[in-house]
Amino acid sequence: MSDSCSTNPTSSTLPPPPVDGWKHNGVRVIPGNSLQSTSSNATHNTPGMDRAAAIDFARVGAQKLWAGTVHIHADAKTGAHHHGHLESVIYVVKGKARMRWGEKLEFTAEAGPGDFIFVPPYVPHQEINALKDEVLECVLVRSDSEAVAVNLPDLEPVEVPSSVKWIDPTHVE
Numbered sequence: 001m002s003d004s005c006s007t008n009p010t011s012s013t014l015p016p017p018p019v020d021g022w023k024h025n026g027v028r029v030i031p032g033n034s035l036q037s038t039s040s041n042a043t044h045n046t047p048g049m050d051r052a053a054a055i056d057f058a059r060v061g062a063q064k065l066w067a068g069t070v071h072i073h074a075d076a077k078t079g080a081h082h083h084g085h086l087e088s089v090i091y092v093v094k095g096k097a098r099m100r101w102g103e104k105l106e107f108t109a110e111a112g113p114g115d116f117i118f119v120p121p122y123v124p125h126q127e128i129n130a131l132k133d134e135v136l137e138c139v140l141v142r143s144d145s146e147a148v149a150v151n152l153p154d155l156e157p158v159e160v161p162s163s164v165k166w167i168d169p170t171h172v173e
Contacts, residue, residue: 025061030054035068049078049127057145066145070127072097072136077128080105080155083119087143090117090127095136101125105157107164124152 018025035052036059053059055067070090072078090097090111097111101123110130111117119125129136142148 028055028060030059038068051140062145064143064145066140066142068140070136070138070140072127072129072138074129074134075132078126080124080126080152080157082122082124082150082152083142084148084150085121085144086148087121088119089141090119091115091139091141092117093137093139095134096130097136097138098128098130099125100128100157100161102161103155105155106161108161109164109166124155126157 035054038051038053050071051068053066053068055062055065057063066086072095092111092113092115094113097115097117098108099111099117099119100106100108101119103124105124105126127136
């Protein structure tokens with residue numbers, strides 16, 4: 001089977017397989033019921049949010065990303081925080097997310113099931129469950145194997161944020 005998508009002529013050269021022939025050092029399937037809660041870790045805990053790690057260095061040896069789940073209880077919100085140098089992608093599985101961001105959380109947008117949210121490095125933000133009777137369930141992926149969360153308890157948010165609609169820069173009308 002050829003790699004017709006590759007533009008790198010050396011991509012067909014694989015490193016030698018590990019001693020076990022990739023059995024335990026190849027693809028990993030992490031069952032949903034075996035995720036590791038990070039809520040008990042004060043370094044990675046964000047008030048109002050429960051995270052659980054699926055993919056990280058300790059669990060699978062991932063060196064360039066962290067992936068897991070995030071649950072925000074009905075009518076709850078996280079504290080203001082950022083993720084340092086990391087980029088984050090949030091995929092909404094169930095519920096309705098309301099994001100606020102900016103130096104004073106002055107911007108807002110909402111996302112529902114099937115929507116993706118991108119959070120650039122160092123952007124102060126807050127996740128809010130916009131529903132009063134349903135848990136917000138998301139999948140989270142970050143661009144490093146550690147789950148950096150820097151809480152910003154002194155951030156004073158504006159009372160009424162401005163709504164922002166996404167404009168696709170690759171399909172400008």
